[in-house]
Amino acid sequence: MVLRAELVRERLVRLEEVVSRLEELSRLEPQRVRQDFRDAWAVERGLQLAAEILFDTGNHILSAQYGRSAQDYEDIVVQLGEAGVLTPATRERLKGLGGFRNVLVHGYLRLDPQRVWEYLQDAPARFSEFGRDVRQWLARLSAAPP
Numbered sequence: 266m267v268l269r270a271e272l273v274r275e276r277l278v279r280l281e282e283v284v285s286r287l288e289e290l291s292r293l294e295p296q297r298v299r300q301d302f303r304d305a306w307a308v309e310r311g312l313q314l315a316a317e318i319l320f321d322t323g324n325h326i327l328s329a330q331y332g333r334s335a336q337d338y339e340d341i342v343v344q345l346g347e348a349g350v351l352t353p354a355t356r357e358r359l360k361g362l363g364g365f366r367n368v369l370v371h372g373y374l375r376l377d378p379q380r381v382w383e384y385l386q387d388a389p390a391r392f393s394e395f396g397r398d399v400r401q402w403l404a405r406l407s408a409a410p411p
Contacts, residue, residue, distance in 0.1 A: 268329040270403055276322045277396045283315045284396075288389045298385075299378045308385055309369055309376070315392045316366040319359075322399065326350055330406075338363025350402045355394045362391075 290298070290308050298304045316338075323341040327333040331348055335341040342363070346356030365384060368376060 266329040268326065268406075270407070273322055273325065273399065273403060276318050276325075277399060280315060280318045280322070280392055280396050283311055283318065284389045284392050287311045287315065287385065287392070291385050291389065295379075295382050298382055305378065305381075308381060312381070312384065312388055313366060313369045315388065316362055316369070319362070319392060319395050320366070323350075326399070326402075338366055351395065351398045355391075355398050358387075358391050358394060 287308075290304070290311060293304060298308055320338050320341050323345050324335060327335055327341065327344050327348070331344075333344055333348075335344055339360075339362075342351065342356055342359045345351045346353060351359070369381075
C-alpha cells in the first residue's frame with residue numbers, strides 16, 4: 266500500500282469541519298445537552314465522527330507508510346507517537362480516545378452524559394492537535410530527500 270497524502274489531507278479537512286461543529290456545541294449550556302436528545306445526539310455523533318476520522322487517518326498512515334497494523338484504536342495513537350507522526354504531548358492528550366469511542370458506539374447503555382459533556386469541552390483542541398501534527402509530519406515527509 267502506498268501513502269496517499271491527498272487522502273490524508275482530505276480527511277484532515279473533514280476533521281476541521283467536525284471540530285468547528287464541536288466547538289459550536291461546546292458553547293451550549295450543559296443542561297441543554299443533557300435534556301435535549303437532539304443536542305445530545307449531535308454531540309455524541311460529532312465526537313464519534315471526529316474519532317473515526319482520526320483513527321481512519323492514523324490507520325492509513327501506519328499501514329501505507331510504515332507497513333504496521335494496529336491491534337486496536339488505542340494502539341493507533343501509540344504507534345503514531347512511536348513513528349514520530351504525533352508529538353508526545355498530542356499522544357498523551359489522545360490517550361483513552363479509543364475506549365471513549367467504543368463507549369460512544371457500543372456502550373450507549375452506560376453512556377454518562379456528564380462524561381460526554383466534559384470530553385466535549387477539550388475535544389476540539391485534541392482533534393486539532395492531531396491535525397496539526399499530521400500536517401507537520403506530511404510537510405517533513407515531502408521535504409525529505411528521496
